[in-house]
Amino acid sequence: MNRLRRRLSAAPIAWLAAIILVTFAGCFGAPSEQAKAASDTGPAVYVIPVKQTVESGLQSFLERAYKEAEEAKAEHVILVINTLGGKVVNAESIGHFIRESKIPTTAFVEGKAVSAGTYIALNADNIVMQPGSTIGAAAVVDGSGRLLEDPKTISFWTSEMSESAGLQGRDKNIAAAMVDINVSLDLKDKIGRDKQKGEILSLTASEAEKVGYSEHTAASVDEVVKWLGLEDRTQIEVTPSLAEQTARWLVNPVVMTVLLILGIAGVIIEMLIPGFGVPGIVGILSFGLYFFGHYVAGFAGMESVVLFVIGIALLIIEIFVPSFGILGILGSAALVAGVVTAASDPMTAFISIVIALVAAIILISIYVRMNRTKGIWNKFILRDKLTTEQGYLSADVKDSLLGLEGTTITPLRPAGTVQIGDNRVDVVTSGEFVDANRKVKVVKAEGTWVVVKEIV
Structure with missing residues (x-):
């Protein structure tokens, strides 16, 4: 019973560690002092960078930045865009809340607004481009960069791009040409060239202004502010917090999988090898970092942490209390549910946990083999040999x-x-x-x- 208590004590520690990290997340993600100051000094222009891959971390950051701007009653938001794109699902969410925001938004394309970056820009009220910048090339590609040929996906993304362009009074056909290689357009009179089938359309700053996809060309944010007639307003630049930068790295699928491997292997090894040592600490920290990243990114709630802790606890109990596999099945289901509900993409999370389980089993097997004399199973195995040389006689020898x-x-x-x-x-x-x-x-x-x- 004492051994069981020692094993079960690891679960509350994991929960406590996760709660502490979540508390830190709340602190790191709190509104900045600049935002509070802006609300005291009157309307301001919020400058928000979009200079990273479009993914869940960026979405969480932009949602937080827009919330701060609304709380500060900002007069205008300028999105400084320089991105090669990213995930369609995150771009779609970002575009929708920009479009629905009460604060007017201007997208300033500082370098490249490619793919998902183009979609974000199209949802702004104005687009201003820096000389030498480009916008477009919004075809849907897979993880290796190859064009997707799925008609349903192409049709959906073409529709989304066209709708966003049309809502701002821009030519829907040009938006479609940025996505679908089968679209051809006669643009020679406007930009001196046509868009042929088999090509993906992208526009330079001057071309975009000629076809109505840019309202102005400016060299800097200050010039954009001046063009908007807001040069006398306070400029508040919102940057990702330390927690958001960390979370962006932690929610990366590769990092996420590694954390799950270390977490699962560490906790199970700690259960098999007596003593709260390095494996247990590594396991708890890995799980804590996993949920910390997903909490800051806005995906995980305490229900995910609770599900995961319950899963670990049931698996621990299964080792000591035979239940014909019932507790093991319930524990595994709760563990998987905790990981999946904490992630932005359930399928990616499910794949990660399957890979993590396989890799963790390999690590556990190696560790157990190297420490075979220290496992809890040795408590139930008699290893002394009752040989004659050791002074033992099984019966009278004749x-x-x-x-x-x-x-x-x-x-x-x-x-x-x-x-x-x-x-x-x-x-x-x-x-x-x-x-x-x-x-x-x-x-x-x-x-x-x-x-x-x-x-x-």
């Missing part, structure tokens, strides 16, 4: 009887009893029967096995 003679007390059929000297000895023959009161001789004695033969 080797000394070899060659001695005696008289049968009972018939040997083929087993019976023989009087040898002062001792009565249980013996057997090689298969023949011997009557009582006959002379016999011990021909073999191996341990407690005594074989006799009648003396003729």
Whole structure:
């Protein structure tokens, strides 16, 4: 029972660690002092960078930045865009809340607004481009960068791009040409070239202004502010907090998988090898970092942490309390549910946990093999050898009887009893029967096995 208590104590520690990290997340993600100051000094222009891959971390940061701007009653938001794109699902969410925001937004394309970056820009009220910048090339690609040929996906993304362009009074056909290679457009009169089938359209700053995809060309944010007529407003630049930068790294699928591997392997090894040591600490910290990253990114709630802790606890109990696998199944289901509900993409999370389980099993096997004499199973295994050399005798050894003679007390059929000297000895023959009161001789004695033969 004490051993069980020691094992179960790891679960509350994991929960406590996760709660502490979540508390830190709340502190790191709190509104900045600049935002609070802006609310005291009057309307301000919020400058928000979009200079990273479009993914869940960026979405969480932009949602937080827009919330701060709304709380500060900002007059305008300028998105400084320089990105090569990212995930469609995150771009779609970002575009929708920009479009629905009460604060007017201007997208300033500082370098490249490619793919998902183009979609974000199209949802702004204005687009201003820096000389030498480009916008477009918004075709849907897979993880290796190859164009997707799925008609449903292409149709959906073309529709989203076209709708966003149309809502701001821009040509829907140009937005479609940025996505679909099968779209052709006659643009020679406007930009001096046509968009041919098999190509993906992208526009330079001057071209975008000519076709109505940019309202102005500016070299800097200050010039954009001046063009908007807001040069007398306070500029508040919102940057990702330390927690958001850390979370962005932690929610990366590769990092997420590594954390799950270390977490699962660490906790299970700690259960198998007595003592709260390095594996247990590594496991708890890995799980804590996993949920910390997803909490800051806005995906994980305390229900995910609770599900995960319950899963670990049930798996620990299963080791000590046989339940015909019921607790193990419930624990595994809760563990998987905790990981999946904490992630932005359930399928990615499920794949990560499957990979993590396989890798963790390999690590656990190696660790257990290297520490085979320290496992809890050794508590139930007798490893002392009860050999004669160690002074142990399993029974009376009859080797000394070899060659001695005696008289049968009972018939040997083929087993019976023989009087040898002062001792009565249980013996057997090689298969023949011997009557009582006959002379016999011990021909073999191996341990407690005594074989006799009648003396003729």
